[in-house]
Amino acid sequence: MAIMKQTLAALAAVLLLAPVLASAGTPKPDLKIENPGSCIAPVPEMRRNHMEMLKHTRDRTLRQGIRGEKASLNGCINCHASKTTGSVLGQGGFCQECHTYAAVKLDCWDCHQPKAGNHEAVGVKP
Amino acid sequence: MSEPQDRIENKSRRSFVGAAAVAGASAGVAALAPGLKLIEVAGAAPRAPGEPASSAVRWGMLIDTTKCASGCDACVKACATENGINETVKDPRQGSQWIRKIDLKDPKTGQEYSLPMLCQHCEHPPCVDVCPTGASMKRADGIVLVDRHICIGCRYCMMACPYKARSLVHMPLTEQNPLVPRGQGCVEACTFCVQRVDRGQQPACVEACPEKAMLFGNLNDPNSEIAQRVAKEKTTQVRADLKLNLGVRYQGI
Ligand code: SF4
Ligand code: SF4
Secondary structure, three states: OHHHHHHHHHHHHHHHHHHHHHHHOOOOOOOOOOOOOOOOOOHHHHHHHHHHHHHHHHHHHHHHOOOOOOOOHHHHHHHHOOOOOOEOOOOOOHHHHHHHHHOOOOOHHHHOOOEHHHHHOOOOOO | OOOOHHHHHHHHHHHHHHHHHHHHHHHHHHHOOOOOOHHHHHOOOOOOOOOOOOOOOOEEEEEEOOOOOOOOOHHHHHHHHHHOOOOOOOOHHHOOOOEEEEEEEOOOOOOEEEEEEEOOOOOOOHHHHHOOOOOEEEOOOOOEEEOOOOOOOOOHHHHHOOOOOOEEOOOOOOOOEOOEOOOOOOEEOOOOOHHHHOOOOOOHHHHHOOOOOEEEEEOOOOOOHHHHHHHHOOOEOOOHHHOOOOOEEEEOO
């Protein structure tokens, strides 16, 4: 009987605590913006639409040859690459933090260079 | 073999459009300020931001094999530097070759040639014909590219290309040039250094050749050096029998 009571108490504790634990949830991404203030759009718009902006740009740039678009991954890097790691990926990386939190696969940087340091390597004789 | 009907129609349409463009261009030259030719605007100058590639331009290359030295691979090295082709592959057959040097010998006469082979930027590219996703594409100015965003790495285009111009990236990459995205699972080939051409520069190989054996320019511009040379001198398309109308022409073969 005593064991039964204990089990019930434990169960009740779990049930009562569950919502509290759930609201604590996964910690929110801790984002550090290295060069704040020069984003191409307000934060809420960027949060919701950055993927669409980049997708339209990529098609125009590659297929039509239009250069100098407002949205560009190299543009993202200029402000968002970490000054410590030089990258938007990895622990605390601007892109990775949020994408891990939202569980959205991030594959832009499989092909595009994610590190700011490599940005000057352009042309044999620039 | 007779030419497919659509291709013939295409050609006559093209020569009509070409003639119209030339007529427009001479009118344009007259209208512009002295010393500033329309050709310079449409040709070598960097395209203004927001302006798409234009079909008034057809980028092409002329390679003089009589100047090209056997054993020299300056063009191959410059290509690798510019395009960030720096990965170490486990099997040499997996390495990307955007441009490679080929030494040839005529067994009857003993005459030897050396030449760089690269994507010929066909006007009728078989790689684009066979691509099941639409990733292989030709830009308005004749540059043939792979849209890696939608390439599935099936390699049909590699099989279709008569010039063995394409490679598949077999491994994850990390040291790309920021202006030349490339990565595992996509097919790639020479882009005529599209990132440089759009800024008004020459492809890296052309700039690096110590013998000045390569010439790059706008074949549609009658005043460009390349157009004038192909009009006056004998030039050859490799496997011209395929009727692909290549953007790259050779001399001395
Ligand atoms: S040379 Fe090969 S890869 Fe280049 S356009 Fe022609 S078929 Fe395509
Ligand atoms: S490998 Fe990519 S570019 Fe080539 S045919 Fe397949 S999808 Fe098209």
